[in-house]
Amino acid sequence: MGIIEVEDVSFTYSGSKRPALDHVDLSIKKSEFVILTGPSGCGKTTLCRCLNGLVPHFYSGDFRGRVLVAGLDTREHEIWELSQHVGLVFQNPENQLFCLTVEADVAFGPENLGLPREEIRRRVEWALKVTGMWELRHRPPHELSGGQQQRAAIAAVLAMKPEVLVLDEPTSFLDPAGAAEILSLVAELNKRLGITVLLVEHRLDMTSPYADRVVVMAKGRIALDGPPEEVLTSREARELGVGIPKVIRLYELLAERGLRLPEVPLSPGQMASLISEVVRCR
């Protein structure tokens, strides 16, 4: 069984006419790195909310089917209990920060886990440093720039060291260098500690090199699911308005002119190596 099992889940928010999730099935294995993408409004955030129990405990509505996270049925366990296994970085960082200082927000989770003081201190320091927030730790969150708030929200979740990390567009407010750093950090946690990652993203250029799978949703359903090289070269992905990374578009433009590369590149570095091999042995 996967660490995340979404079984035939449908959800309609109270007062809404259309289901936000419509018979969703998704299974994610421990230590997988999965990207979730799809048009704005297709249900990505709602699916994330199902994984830590916000749906159906906090957001009311009509919930059908079953979600198991680390073996726990989300209907039968409280948000707090689930959050010890699943950390969710919210799409809007402001909604995640409620303490008087950044440091207090980052310490909040570990303190509630009842960890020893020294361990809390270590984790908070680590999380603040890797997100570039150490210098700003005494600042009130509402007096930060958008990107600084997002870094603080990420730090608050990382400090929990959850076994499943769900990140809802975690780089949308970050400068590109910061986004690259955070993504490589997440990839490292995934590789080194086996943390399972579900990353919601529209910008697949930076993220797809790290992914084992890309899942595309459309209108509350899972439309595509496969390795990035397959999904991102498919006609369906284009039709659904998925942003195809420039390296893949360049790969296709070159193929049209008869320059075929042996693999689908996911990063500029990989693409340059492939081109260099091909042109040198022509």
Next chain:
Amino acid sequence: MPIEVQYVWYTYPSGIEALKGISLTVEDRDFLVIMGPNGAGKTTLLKTLNGLIKPTKGRVLVDGVDTRHATVAELSRKVGLVFQNPDHQLFCSTVEEEIAFALRNFGFNEEEIKERVEWALETLGLEEYRDVSPLMLSGGEKKRVALASVLVWDPKYLVLDEPTLGQDYAQKEKLREIICGLLGQRAVIIVTHDIEFVVDFRPRPRVALMADGRIIAEGKAEEVLTDPELLSRASLVRPQVPEVLFNLREKGLPVRTDVLDLVEARDAIISLARGLA
């Protein structure tokens, strides 16, 4: 007449110095993109343009009017600002009211309001949400309501803080179309981290880079966004197309690297392959 930012300094009440002597001119039909690290002062700068923030030192002139001597409401008729975080902008009980709000304030007649609101709902793909509370929308949908609520009054200076936030590729292209339709008629000023969105504009914008409260460079996109030293000072990552070419150059292959365009890059690589063959 232009917007003139003259040697502007700004210190937040808590003591943080966010702007340190910014000077910048936005001409009538300018197309300007501002990029730079988190905390550089971009949002603060944009808020000085419609008077939400008044400079601690220096001044901002909008068509000759000093922003210290005008209200935000007066300035907003000309300077339409879309906030970075849409939650700071949305307060009406339905999407339709939200989009009509400024038009009512500016005294547009009901017929014109109706026409413009319909246009905005349709253009930003929000028709099915017209009676829904903006609070009940997805992140990307909220941002589109915020965009619609400003685009709808067609300000002379359109100022967009992270307009692509939460948008999928198709929505970004839609937004690009709207912006391109305004170029040459209105001034458009965009703050964004989305470098691939910027490089796909034709014509390409002028780019200003900010870091630590200052403007550190200003010039053509082709020059600024391919310069390794500037990119690193502004916490930017080279766009994918020139990054491929740089990597090829590093492997000793003779290609140009100041290329942002996909088709140009394809041609450069094809001719490289022919040259070596």
